Amino acid sequence: MTFLDMLRGAEQRNASLLCVGLDPDPARFPATLRGDASRIHDFCAAIVDATADLAIAFKPQIAYFAAHRAEDQLERLIGHIRRAAPHVPVILDAKRGDIGSTAEQYAVEAFERYGADAVTLSPFMGFDSVEPYLRYEGKGAFLLCRTSNPGGDDLQNQRLAGVEGEPRLYEHVAGLAQGPWNRNGQLGLVVGATYPSELERVRALAPSVPLLIPGVGAQGGDAVATVRAAWRGDAAQTTGPVVVSSSRAILYASAGEDFAAAARREAQRTRDVLHAARGV
Numbered sequence: 001m002t003f004l005d006m007l008r009g010a011e012q013r014n015a016s017l018l019c020v021g022l023d024p025d026p027a028r029f030p031a032t033l034r035g036d037a038s039r040i041h042d043f044c045a046a047i048v049d050a051t052a053d054l055a056i057a058f059k060p061q062i063a064y065f066a067a068h069r070a071e072d073q074l075e076r077l078i079g080h081i082r083r084a085a086p087h088v089p090v091i092l093d094a095k096r097g098d099i100g101s102t103a104e105q106y107a108v109e110a111f112e113r114y115g116a117d118a119v120t121l122s123p124f125m126g127f128d129s130v131e132p133y134l135r136y137e138g139k140g141a142f143l144l145c146r147t148s149n150p151g152g153d154d155l156q157n158q159r160l161a162g163v164e165g166e167p168r169l170y171e172h173v174a175g176l177a178q179g180p181w182n183r184n185g186q187l188g189l190v191v192g193a194t195y196p197s198e199l200e201r202v203r204a205l206a207p208s209v210p211l212l213i214p215g216v217g218a219q220g221g222d223a224v225a226t227v228r229a230a231w232r233g234d235a236a237q238t239t240g241p242v243v244v245s246s247s248r249a250i251l252y253a254s255a256g257e258d259f260a261a262a263a264r265r266e267a268q269r270t271r272d273v274l275h276a277a278r279g280v
């Protein structure tokens with residue numbers, strides 16, 4: 001089954017556009033686990049168990065594991081997701097980008113070591129830095145397009161003189177992902193929920209690719225505006241899925257021992273807001 005099939009399946013089965021981001025910070029764990037990096041797996045597994053029927057995807061952020069020498073726990077966690085939520089795809093948030101030969105190694109890491117269904121990538125080094133990931137049939141790759149952080153303006157909002165129509169860089173990336181770079185329908189785009197008008201522009205330029213949209217929750221993005229900007233209905237399944245990601249607001253909804261139940265409540269609330277905003 002392809003990443004896209006899994007995504008559409010989880011969207012239907014869990015009635016959800018919500019991606020649960022797994023950004024484990026031991027300093028924010030409840031008292032019995034706090035500061036203990038050996039419990040990263042256990043913390044995240046509890047979140048997965050509490051949200052398995054609410055998520056369109058899980059998105060582990062690799063830095064939160066690597067920083068604590070916890071890559072083995074990430075491997076185990078992905079194994080746990082396969083057992084607890086076999087219908088929910090895993091997007092490895094790695095934001096890789098390098099020359100082709102190195103990209104080949106990163107692709108092995110993402111798809112063979114971790115067995116992820118999709119990965120986030122920087123498109124900054126061009127198509128030959130993206131192509132090694134596309135050799136993995138059915139796997140997905142989300143290109144950073146208009147990121148959620150204010151500094152995204154520094155480059156992504158600059159106009160490209162010399163390119164027809166002088167598009168902004170993020171508009172150009174959207175056009176590449178919708179068109180010439182998307183040889184086998186594996187590409188998606190990352191667009192921050194913090195910039196709904198740019199999100200709407202990206203959806204207009206790239207109607208059929210999946211959009212991964214972080215920035216609701218802790219970064220203050222407006223969940224309703226996000227869905228209104230990106231959602232185009234799914235009747236004919238010709239428009240790309242909308243995957244709205246939230247990490248800290250769910251993971252740390254409670255600092256107490258009830259963290260998993262609180263995460264479930266916050267995930268359910270967000271899922272319901274996103275779903276209702278579709279207006280169908």
Ligand SMILES: O=C(O)c1cc(=O)[nH]c(=O)n1[C@@H]1O[C@H](COP(=O)(O)O)[C@@H](O)[C@H]1O
Nearest residue numbers: 061093120147148214217218219246247248
């Ligand atoms: O690729 C991403 O997931 C990403 C892109 C982006 O533009 N902004 C962004 O915040 N992210 C990631 O999404 C997550 C956001 O976390 P919260 O702000 O806690 O929901 C982090 O893991 C970020 O690395």
